[in-house]
Every structure is written in C-alpha cells, then in structure tokens.
Amino acid sequence: MKQYIIKGGIPLVGEVDIAGAKNAALPIISAAIMTDETVTLENLPDVNDTNVLLEAIRNIGAQVDRVDRHTVRINGSTICDCAVGYECIKKIRASYYLIGALLGKCSKAEVPLPGGCNIGSRPIDQHLKGFRAIGANVDIKYGKVIANCSHMHGAHIFLDTVSVGATINIMMAACRSEGLTTIENVAKEPHVVDVANFLNSMGANIKGAGTDVIRIRGVEKLHGCTYSIVPDMIEAGTYMMAAAATRGDVVVRNVIPRHLEAITAKLMEIGCEIEEGDDSLRVVAKRRLRRTHVKTQPYPGYPTDMQPQIAVLLSLSEGTSVVTESIFENRFKYVDEMTRMGAQIKVEGNTAIIDGVEGLTAARISAPDLRAGAAMVIAGMAAEGFTIIDDIEYIKRGYEDLDKKLRILGAEIEEVETEREIQKFKLTAG
Ligand code: UD1
Numbered sequence: 001m002k003q004y005i006i007k008g009g010i011p012l013v014g015e016v017d018i019a020g021a022k023n024a025a026l027p028i029i030s031a032a033i034m035t036d037e038t039v040t041l042e043n044l045p046d047v048n049d050t051n052v053l054l055e056a057i058r059n060i061g062a063q064v065d066r067v068d069r070h071t072v073r074i075n076g077s078t079i080c081d082c083a084v085g086y087e088c089i090k091k092i093r094a095s096y097y098l099i100g101a102l103l104g105k106c107s108k109a110e111v112p113l114p115g116g117c118n119i120g121s122r123p124i125d126q127h128l129k130g131f132r133a134i135g136a137n138v139d140i141k142y143g144k145v146i147a148n149c150s151h152m153h154g155a156h157i158f159l160d161t162v163s164v165g166a167t168i169n170i171m172m173a174a175c176r177s178e179g180l181t182t183i184e185n186v187a188k189e190p191h192v193v194d195v196a197n198f199l200n201s202m203g204a205n206i207k208g209a210g211t212d213v214i215r216i217r218g219v220e221k222l223h224g225c226t227y228s229i230v231p232d233m234i235e236a237g238t239y240m241m242a243a244a245a246t247r248g249d250v251v252v253r254n255v256i257p258r259h260l261e262a263i264t265a266k267l268m269e270i271g272c273e274i275e276e277g278d279d280s281l282r283v284v285a286k287r288r289l290r291r292t293h294v295k296t297q298p299y300p301g302y303p304t305d306m307q308p309q310i311a312v313l314l315s316l317s318e319g320t321s322v323v324t325e326s327i328f329e330n331r332f333k334y335v336d337e338m339t340r341m342g343a344q345i346k347v348e349g350n351t352a353i354i355d356g357v358e359g360l361t362a363a364r365i366s367a368p369d370l371r372a373g374a375a376m377v378i379a380g381m382a383a384e385g386f387t388i389i390d391d392i393e394y395i396k397r398g399y400e401d402l403d404k405k406l407r408i409l410g411a412e413i414e415e416v417e418t419e420r421e422i423q424k425f426k427l428t429a430g
Contacts, residue, residue, distance in 0.1 A: 004389040004403060005422055006380035007412035007429040008362055012248035014409045015280075018236045018255050019045040019400045020070070020229035024191035026094035027168045028198050028229060029053050030101040033062050033076030034172070035202055037224030040073050044229055048397045049092050056088040056095065076105065083110035086143070092397070096124055096165060099145050100172035103136055108148035113140070122328070126163050130170030133157045134177045154179030154218065162187050162298040167214065168195050175204040177218040186214050189299040190259045194230040201225040233259040234305045235399060236281070238374045240264075241309040242406070243283040244272050245316060245382040250409060251282045262302045266294060266310060270317055291319030291356060296327050308334050308375035315343035316382060317356040325350045333368035334375055340365060341383055359384055366390040370398045377402065381411050386426055 020043035029050060032039040044050060046069050054072065058064045061080040065073040082102045089095035093114045102109035114124070124145075128138045131147055133155040138147045154177055159166055167186040172195075174181035186192070188210050196209030202225050205217040236255045243250035244267055257264070257276045264274050264281065270289040275282040291314065296304040304327040314321035315338060325331045332347045339345065340363040344355040362385030367373025373395035380387030389395075392415070395402060403413045412429045416422050 001390065002392055002415055002417055004377060004380070004392050005414055005416050005425045006377065006387045006389070008360075008381050008383040008385060008387060010381070010410055010412060011246045012243050012250050012381070012406070012409040012411060015251040015253055016239050016405050016409055017253050018231045018239070019043070021045070021191050021194065021232035021234070022047055022049055022398045023164070023189075023234070024194040024230050025050045026053055026092070027097045027172065027191070027195045028227070029057065029074065030094070030097035031172050031195065031199055031202070032074040033057055033079060034101050034105045034176070035222040035224055036075075036077035038073055038075045039202070039224050040067070040071065040226040042071050042226065042228040043231075044070050044072055045232065045400050046070065047400050048393070049094065052088050052092050053094065056084055056098070059085050059088065079105070082106050082108045084112065086112045089114070093122070094165075096127060096145070097169055097172070099127065099131070099147055100169035103131060103147055103149065103152070103173040104176040107150070107152070110144050110146050112144050124165065126159050126161055126166035127169045130157050130159075130166060130183070131173060134170070134174055134181060136173070152177035152218070154181045157181065157183045159183065159185040164189050164192060167192050171196065171206060171209075171214060171216055172199065174216040175199055175206070175218060175222065177216075179218055181216045181218070183214045183216070184212065186212060187298055188212070190230055190233060190256070198225075198227045201227050231255045231259075234303065234371070236260055237263040237303070237306045238309055238378070238399070239405070240267060240281065240283045241306070241313050242378045242381060244285040244289060245313045245378050247285045247287070248409070249282070249284045251280050253280045255279060255281060257281055262300060263306055266292060266302060270313070289313065289317040291317050291321040293322045293324075295324040298327070304328055304331065305371050307331060308372040309378055311345070311352060311354060312338065312375045312379045312382070314354045315345060315356060316360065319356055321354040321356065323352040323354065325352075331372070334372035337365040337368065337376055338379060341379055341387070361385055362387040364388045364390070367392055367394045370394050374399060374402070377406070377413070381406070381413070386429075388422065
C-alpha cells in the first residue's frame with residue numbers, strides 16, 4: 001500500500017506550475033468523442049481520473065494517442081459500442097459525462113452509475129431530468145443509466161439545484177438536439193465555461209456559459225479542433241493553502257487569478273499577503289493567521305473542493321472559526337484525522353467549529369477522499385514530526401505529481417511502500 005511520509009515544520013518557498021483542470025478535462029475528454037474528426041487536447045492533467053476516462057473511451061472504440069504527457073489526440077469515429085464498461089468507470093464520478101456525450105453522438109448510452117469520492121449522496125436526478133426534457137428515454141436498470149432517443153429537440157430546463165455536472169451534461173447532449181435549449185439556474189464554474197468554449201471550438205453554438213442562463217442552439221455536426229484546458233483552480237488553491245499553513249512564500253504559476261478570487265479574499269482576510277501577476281499569484285504568510293467564517297457555495301462563492309484545505313489552515317489560526325459546508329453533506333470525514341494531530345474541531349450538522357491551536361503534531365492518518373486527502377498532506381507539512389498518510393490513491397485521482405511539486409517548494413515528502421523506505425526517509429530527511 002502506497003503512503004506519503006512527511007517531515008513537517010518546513011515553510012514552503014518557491015514557484016510551482018499548476019496543471020490543467022481535472023474537472024474541465026473530464027467532460028472535455030467525454031465531449032471529444034462527439035465528433036468523428038480528430039480532437040487534440042493540450043494542458044491535460046496526467047492524473048488517475050483522466051487516465052481512467054481515456055481508458056474507458058478507448059474501450060468503447062475511440063482512438064486515443066498520447067502525444068506527450070499533457071497532450072492527447074482523440075478520434076471518436078471508430079466508436080462501435082455505446083455501452084461503457086463498469087470496471088474502469090466505477091472508480092470515477094465523472095463517468096456520467098459519457099451519458100450526455102454518447103446521447104449527443106449516437107442517440108443512445110449505457111453508462112454504469114458513477115463512483116468517485118464518497119462525500120455525500122450525490123444524486124444525478126437533474127442530469128436525467130434534462131435528458132428527458134430534450135426527448136430522451138432514460139431508465140436506471142442493473143446499476144446503469146440506459147438512455148436512448150429517436151429525436152432530441154430543444155427544451156426549456158430549470159435546474160432545481162445548481163449542479164456543475166448536470167449543467168455540463170445537458171449542455172453536451174443539447175449541442176446535437178434540434179432547435180434551442182435553454183438551461184436556467186446553471187453552474188457558473190470556470191470549468192463549465194471551459195467546456196462550453198471547447199464545444200464551441202468544435203462547432204457548437206452555446207451562449208451564456210458563466211452566467212445563470214445557458215442557451216444552446218443545436219447543430220448538425222461537430223468537427224475536430226485543438227484545445228488547451230483551463231488551469232486547475234483547485235490545485236492552485238491547494239498550494240496557496242499549503243503556503244499559508246507552513247508560513248511560507250509561494251508563487252503559483254499558470255493560473256487565472258480571477259478564478260481564485262474567493263480563495264484569495266479569504267487568505268487576505270486572515271492575514272496573508274497576496275501579490276497578483278498576470279497569470280500567477282504569490283502567497284506570503286509571515287505570522288500566525290487569524291480566524292474567520294467560511295461557507296461553501298457554488299462559484300463565484302468559496303468552493304466546496306477547497307473546504308478541507310482551509311479547515312486545516314484555520315485549525316492553526318488564532319481564535320475560533322466556523323466552516324459551513326452547504327454543497328455536500330459528508331465532507332467533514334477528515335476531522336477525526338485532524339483530531340489525532342491535535343486539532344480542536346467540533347462538527348455540528350453541516351458546520352465545523354474550529355478552535356485554533358498553536359501547532360499540530362504528526363500522526364499516522366489516512367486520506368478520506370481526494371480533497372480531504374490533499375488537506376491531510378497540508379496538515380502533515382505544518383505539523384511537527386513525521387506524518388504518514390494512508391490511502392493516497394484518492395489524492396492521485398486529482399493531483400499531478402503532488403509530492404514532486406511539494407519537494408520543489410522545499411517540503412520533505414516521499415511516496416513510500418515499505419517499512420524499510422519509511423525508516424530510510426526518517427534517517428535521511430533534513
Ligand atoms: C463537481 C465536481 C466536484 C465539486 C462539485 C461542486 C467533477 C468531476 N466534480 O461535482 O469536484 O465538488 O462539482 O463544485 O467535476 N445535485 C442534485 N442532483 C443532481 C446533481 C447534483 O441534487 O442531479 C446536488 C448535489 O448533491 C450537490 C449539489 O447538487 O449537493 C452540487 O453538485 P454538483 O455541482 O452536481 O457536483 P458534481 O458535478 O457531482
């Protein structure tokens with residue numbers, strides 16, 4: 001079993017390059033199969049989730065050529081099967097994007113219900129409501145979503161919940177429907193806009209992405225294109241929190257600062273200095289930070305995917321902070337791990353009350369899910385002593401070279417598998 005071992009207490013200093021956004025890459029890989037022409041994707045993050053999805057589309061007949069680590073060529077003309085296998089897909093939540101993509105391409109789809117991080121019940125009723133509205137028959141049988149349609153047409157859809165997945169999925173299928181589809185109360189995340197931009201580069205006609213209403217006029221055909229995926233705001237935010245928690249000085253490069261405003265605002269509020277460049281942000285934390293309140297919200301609010309990371313930071317800040325999770329109901333599983341490191345956090349319903357402590361101490365902990373796993377790495381880097389983190393497969397789903405990038409910033413972190421490797425690390429760590 002692979003683990004991270006970390007010697008904490010070292011401020012992170014230096015510059016780090018941010019990869020393409022996983023949550024944009026997953027729908028974009030899915031949408032790329034909707035044309036029979038070749039699509040070249042650049043700035044693709046090399047993380048487990050994207051690799052699993054590439055394997056899944058290869059398994060249904062798509063041609064996938066890795067040009068280099070971050071560039072892939074996809075050709076969907078050879079797709080011969082609209083039934084996606086369970087083995088690959090059970091591991092990733094975003095398998096649901098293949099429903100919208102296959103409906104758009106071949107008017108039918110059979111996709112196993114998604115797996116992914118266990119952070120709440122995660123229904124997909126809004127996705128299905130949208131597909132039905134544009135004319136698809138949708139059933140859930142034998143653990144799969146089975147959808148087909150003889151004629152997809154425009155519709156007016158009002159989402160009951162602001163959902164990133166439902167917005168993107170319906171948008172993809174509607175690209176190939178006849179007439180105008182209007183989706184209201186949509187998600188406005190940068191990755192929603194990125195997927196719309198990508199589909200438009202393929203010849204779709206989508207307007208309004210990034211606002212509350214998206215209008216899609218269906219087109220006969222989509223064509224090939226070359227597209228570079230937007231930088232990952234959550235990866236960037238994670239390094240910003242890591243810089244702050246270790247009282248470091250870090251520049252995150254290849255970012256769009258506007259996408260990070262909710263995170264930047266919170267860091268400034270609690271006492272970090274932030275310097276904004278054209279495509280970079282510098283975070284400096286010179287002293288112990290202050291308390292605050294955080295409530296997760298759809299974009300442009302504070303992202304739920306950055307909730308565990310800021311909770312770690314606040315567990316080390318002065319005073320009592322309150323973190324309210326309003327998107328997913330099961331996103332405080334890391335609190336038990338933090339308690340083992342000396343944090344003082346009490347969870348009541350969807351709220352965590354955090355009494356800041358002077359310091360954390362190392363412990364053997366595990367990564368409860370992807371983002372909480374990254375938060376545990378931050379906790380380990382801020383804590384005194386050697387922290388060992390189990391279940392790091394969760395972290396590898398969404399962070400490219402996390403340990404390597406942190407080492408560039410001066411962290412003592414290593415991926416290990418055996419007791420011998422752990423002992424060696426302890427002997428050699430600076
Ligand atoms: C995506 C992201 C995830 C992020 C989340 C919110 C991917 C692969 N994952 O997840 O990292 O945390 O957005 O920014 O991009 N809901 C329903 N019915 C639905 C769909 C959603 O009730 O049909 C609810 C969910 O339970 C949740 C809220 O809507 O409470 C938001 O979920 P959604 O935005 O859909 O999240 P995901 O797309 O699953």
